[in-house]
Amino acid sequence: MDDxxxxxxxxxxxxxxxxxxxxxxxxxxxxxAAPLGVQDCLDGFNxxxxxxxxxxVELLLFEDMRSTSPMFRIDxxxxxxxxxxxxxxxxxxxxxxxxxAYRVYGPWSPEEGHRFDSRRLLVDPSALAITPVIQPLPEPxxxxxxxxxxxxxxxxxxxxxxRSLVVERHFDWQRIPRPRTPWPRTVIYETHVRGxxxxxxxxxxxxxxFLGVIEKIPHFRQLGVTAVELMPVQAFDAWxxxxxxxxxxxxxxxxxGYDTIAFxxxxxxxxxxxxxxxxxxxxxxxxxxLHRAGIEVILDMVFNHTAEGGEDGPTFCFRxxxxxxxxxxxxxxxxxxxxxCGNTLNCNHPVVRDFIVDCLRYWVREMHVDGFRFDLASxxxxxxxxxxxxxxxxxxxxxxxxxxxxxxxxxxxxDLGGAYQVGSFPGQRWAEWNGRFRDDVRRFWRxxxxxxxxxxxxxxxxxxxxxxxxxEPVNSINFVTCHDGFxxxxxxxxxxxxxxxxGVGNCDGDDENYSTNYGTEGPTADPVTExxxxxxxxxxxxxxxxxxxxPMLLGGDExxxxxxxxxxxWCQDNAISWYDWRLLExxxxxxxxxxxxxxxxxxxxxxxxxAFYTENDITWFGPGNQAPDWDxxxxxxxxxxxxxxxxxxxxxxxxLCLLFNASESPVEFCLPPGDDEWRVAVDTGAEPxxxxxxxxxxxxxxxxxxxxxxxxxxxxxxxxxxx
Numbered sequence: 001m002d003d004x005x006x007x008x009x010x011x012x013x014x015x016x017x018x019x020x021x022x023x024x025x026x027x028x029x030x031x032x033a034a035p036l037g038v039q040d041c042l043d044g045f046n047x048x049x050x051x052x053x054x055x056x057v058e059l060l061l062f063e064d065m066r067s068t069s070p071m072f073r074i075d076x077x078x079x080x081x082x083x084x085x086x087x088x089x090x091x092x093x094x095x096x097x098x099x100x101a102y103r104v105y106g107p108w109s110p111e112e113g114h115r116f117d118s119r120r121l122l123v124d125p126s127a128l129a130i131t132p133v134i135q136p137l138p139e140p141x142x143x144x145x146x147x148x149x150x151x152x153x154x155x156x157x158x159x160x161x162x163r164s165l166v167v168e169r170h171f172d173w174q175r176i177p178r179p180r181t182p183w184p185r186t187v188i189y190e191t192h193v194r195g196x197x198x199x200x201x202x203x204x205x206x207x208x209x210f211l212g213v214i215e216k217i218p219h220f221r222q223l224g225v226t227a228v229e230l231m232p233v234q235a236f237d238a239w240x241x242x243x244x245x246x247x248x249x250x251x252x253x254x255x256x257g258y259d260t261i262a263f264x265x266x267x268x269x270x271x272x273x274x275x276x277x278x279x280x281x282x283x284x285x286x287x288x289x290l291h292r293a294g295i296e297v298i299l300d301m302v303f304n305h306t307a308e309g310g311e312d313g314p315t316f317c318f319r320x321x322x323x324x325x326x327x328x329x330x331x332x333x334x335x336x337x338x339x340x341c342g343n344t345l346n347c348n349h350p351v352v353r354d355f356i357v358d359c360l361r362y363w364v365r366e367m368h369v370d371g372f373r374f375d376l377a378s379x380x381x382x383x384x385x386x387x388x389x390x391x392x393x394x395x396x397x398x399x400x401x402x403x404x405x406x407x408x409x410x411x412x413x414x415d416l417g418g419a420y421q422v423g424s425f426p427g428q429r430w431a432e433w434n435g436r437f438r439d440d441v442r443r444f445w446r447x448x449x450x451x452x453x454x455x456x457x458x459x460x461x462x463x464x465x466x467x468x469x470x471x472e473p474v475n476s477i478n479f480v481t482c483h484d485g486f487x488x489x490x491x492x493x494x495x496x497x498x499x500x501x502x503g504v505g506n507c508d509g510d511d512e513n514y515s516t517n518y519g520t521e522g523p524t525a526d527p528v529t530e531x532x533x534x535x536x537x538x539x540x541x542x543x544x545x546x547x548x549x550x551p552m553l554l555g556g557d558e559x560x561x562x563x564x565x566x567x568x569x570w571c572q573d574n575a576i577s578w579y580d581w582r583l584l585e586x587x588x589x590x591x592x593x594x595x596x597x598x599x600x601x602x603x604x605x606x607x608x609x610x611a612f613y614t615e616n617d618i619t620w621f622g623p624g625n626q627a628p629d630w631d632x633x634x635x636x637x638x639x640x641x642x643x644x645x646x647x648x649x650x651x652x653x654x655x656l657c658l659l660f661n662a663s664e665s666p667v668e669f670c671l672p673p674g675d676d677e678w679r680v681a682v683d684t685g686a687e688p689x690x691x692x693x694x695x696x697x698x699x700x701x702x703x704x705x706x707x708x709x710x711x712x713x714x715x716x717x718x719x720x721x722x723x
Contacts, residue, residue: 024093026061026072030080031090036358037126037264038100038166044092045166049102049124050351051321052085053114056105059089060121062163065099065131065275085351097276099131099163100124104320110311111333113324123262123317125355127164129277130235130262162261162316167277169366171284176291178370180406181226183431183474183550184608187598188298189225190482191555192256192577193233193270199578210270210279210286217293223558223591224598227296227408229373231483232257233283234299235265237307237314252503255573256483258375259307259341261316263359287368296370298408299363303345303356304379304415310335310342325351328386336386338379338417347380353394356380361403371408373433378411378419381426388419392426399429410477423465431550434462434476441480442491442514444635445539445662445712452637453630455660456620459639461548463612474610476549480540481557486567488540488557491515492533493522498565501572509568522565532712538593538684538691539662539714545597546607546658546716555579558594560587589688596692600681603695604656604718606641617642623667635662636709640672656681657717661709668708671717678704678717685710 031046032039039046047059056077060070076087102124106116123130197204197212204215213228220228236257257267271279287297306326308319311334318326328336328344335343346352363369374380381392398404413421413432425432437458444455457464461473481488486497495517497509518532537560544551555561556579563569569577584591601607619640622628628637638659657678661667671678679698684691693699701707701717709715 024072026091026093028074028092029090031088033083033086033088035126036086036355037124037128038164040169041090044090045094045098046088046090047100047124048086048088049126049321050085051087051104051106052325052351053322054087054104054106054116057087058103059091060101060103061091061094062099062101065133065163067099068133070101094166096166096168098166100166101161101163102321109333113327113329113333115315115319115323117315117320120315120320121161121163122315122320123162124164125262125317125321126358127262127265128167128169129165129265129268129280130162131165131268131275131277133161133163164262165277167280171281173284173288173368176288178291178368179226179294179296180370181294181296183408184605184610185602186227186296186408186474186550187225187545187601188227188229188477188550188552189220189223189555190229190231190479190552192231192483193267194255194573195577196555196579199575199580201581202579203581206272208270209272210266210282211272213286214289217289217295220290220295221293223595224602225295225553227298227370228290229298229300229410229552231300232260232302232375233267233270234260234302235262235267236260237316238269252571253573254571255577256570258302258570259305260302261307263301263303263355264362284367291368296408297368298371298373298410299369300373300375301360302375303347304376305339305341305343305345308343310337313342325349328382328384338382338386338415338419339376340416344379344382344386346384347394348383348389348392353397356394357397357401357404360398361401364403364407369407371410373410373412375412376415377413377425377430378415378421379417380411381419381421382415382417386417390426395426395430399427423462424469428471428475431475431477433482433552434458434465434478434549436465437462437476437478437547437549438480438482439514441540441543445536445543446514446516447635447662447664448514449633449635450631451662452628452632452635456628456630456637456639459543459547459658460613460618467612472610473548473612474550477552478544478547478549479552479554480544481554482552483554484568485510486513486515486565487554487561487563488537489533489560489562490565490567491540492536493517493562494565495521496565497567498522499568501566501576502568503571509566513567523562534589535684535712537590539712541590541594542597542682542684542714542716545601548608548613550608551601553594556583558591559583560590589691592688593692596694597682599694600692600716604654606643606654606656613641619672621669621672623669625670636660636667638669654718659707659709659715659717661711661713664711666708666710668706671705671707674704674719676704676719677701678707678719680715681718682714682716685713685715 036048059074061072063071074089081089101121105118107114194208198208204212206212237259238254266279266283268279271282328346338344380394383389410431411425413425440454440458444451462476466475499509500506518529563576620628621638623636641656643655659669678701681698682692
């Protein structure tokens with residue numbers, strides 16, 4: 001007679017404990033090994049998780065989010081519940097929103113890479129939603145004391161324990177199509193979900209949430225951006241630095257979100273209601289409404305490390321399931337730290353590789369996102385020993401995956417292990433954050449000598465970086481500011497960082513920001529200084545939108561958002577980081593300039609064309625009739641960009657003349673010869689409204705032979721003739 005659990009219960013097994021005899025609402029059978037996570041199988045929910053080195057796994061079901069003890073416990077060590085390295089069960093009686101967790105038993109031997117701790121309740125690595133529960137640290141039960149090594153670290157008296165949630169996937173997308181904006185027409189707006197609408201001046205009904213983002217869609221549309229790039233929205237540890245925090249509030253809050261706990265789950269606090277998985281529905285609602293407005297959604301993904309940190313970090317998930325698989329370790333079992341955050345995900349282990357690809361597929365297929373920006377993406381190209389490899393399996397697989405083929409892929413092409421791959425990140429599909437663009441453009445407009453040649457290269461799409469590897473200008477994501485560093489206002493207002501409120505003695509953040517304060521550190525009431533700063537801001541913004549490549553605007557730069565000189569505001573969940581929307585009216589001049597520059601880029605598609613300029617496309621010249629001074633002290637140059645010589649060339653293909661003067665004296669340029677008249681599209685040296693013009697308002701230039709360009713300014717001239 002077969003005495004297995006399944007035969008004793010007629011094909012089902014009550015492989016659990018926690019309910020009075022005969023009162024269990026659950027029926028349990030072995031279930032299936034795939035897919036990982038939780039799957040609705042109509043006759044129950046299938047639970048499946050991976051652990052190669054675990055000795056025993058329990059699935060714990062809780063009555064609700066207030067429950068500190070499970071109502072039902074399923075031992076996945078029983079017959080039929082393990083297939084290879086996957087532990088699984090089919091459970092009938094589970095409801096939507098059901099809280100669950102895992103307890104995993106195994107060896108505590110850090111020198112071998114194993115850090116199992118059965119006192120910890122673990123989040124499902126594939127959980128679609130999670131929520132915290134504050135409770136006393138659970139003690140081992142039923143004689144399990146022997147499963148905890150005496151060398152395991154003692155847990156705190158109270159921990160931020162987590163529950164995974166069973167989440168309903170159905171959602172009415174209302175047949176709203178994805179925008180599918182081509183790279184040459186893309187304009188990215190990088191923003192933070194909470195910071196965008198948390199300030200009272202945002203005047204939204206749902207501040208700091210996914211739904212709050214929807215309320216700012218009219219602003220995005222008026223500005224003209226085509227995509228929002230959201231800083232991390234996956235569930236993260238918001239209090240990862242509470243041990244180091246000031247006593248006033250008990251710790252530093254992880255505002256930016258670069259400490260992921262659950263990669264499939266939207267961050268719960270970004271929902272209007274907490275604890276029930278509403279963040280999934282509200283995230284989808286946000287995406288749907290952005291798509292309705294023609295705006296794509298790009299997510300910042302942090303696959304380089306997790307919130308579990310180093311040896312003394314908390315255990316939420318991966319460490320407790322199989323530390324030796326998930327993380328890069330040295331021969332003594334210590335964490336390799338290419339992320340600067342205590343650990344590094346073992347991205348090119350086959351199991352971790354599958355997990356990452358499955359996660360990206362989920363966000364595309366189920367959540368309808370349009371692209372990803374990969375934080376410290378060079379780590380994705382390191383092998384299990386931490387070496388950078390050519391044709392890294394994970395990078396190739398992401399680029400070639402059939403479901404991911406249509407989405408935008410953006411790499412932050414460096415890491416904290418010394419890799420800097422801007423211009424050489426593997427694969428043709430990958431665009432890259434072009435840090436060289438930021439630095440060279442800032443240095444040119446700051447007035448650093450010898451930057452003219454580098455500036456011209458950035459304006460032309462950085463062919464010196466990308467062309468040799470067969471890439472195109474759209475592989476370059478151009479930016480002059482991003483979340484990491486000064487805002488644009490602070491680039492022209494501070495010579496040095498002011499990070500004292502971060503709690504480490506102003507020792508964090510970059511030392512060199514290629515910034516200038518025009519004689520006064522911080523805010524000033526001096527009108528002369530203010531006009532210099534405004535002109536500098538316009539020069540940087542105009543250069544961004546005149547350059548080939550894909551422009552990315554840091555949210556709030558369109559109205560001079562400031563962080564008070566803080567260039568590393570990762571922990572500032574307060575007015576330092578929140579968008580003060582009153583500045584939109586105060587600095588309406590800048591907003592209008594940005595809006596018109598985006599419109600100008602759209603009006604003249606030659607600026608964003610997906611090809612590098614050839615000698616027939618562009619001609620460079622210096623002031624007067626001189627040749628450009630590429631490496632010398634002269635900081636002025638100009639170029640003629642010829643329109644497409646095609647039978648179907650239209651008025652939008654006008655030739656353009658771009659003039660740049662980063663010197664402190666005015667210069668005169670001799671304009672290219674021709675019988676046609678020039679019109680002024682942009683002149684940052686002029687006062688508004690003559691600094692930038694809409695298409696129908698471009699004034700005729702009185703002197704078609706010369707143009708006197710003011711100090712520290714640029715101009716854009718246009719005409720219709722074929723040259």
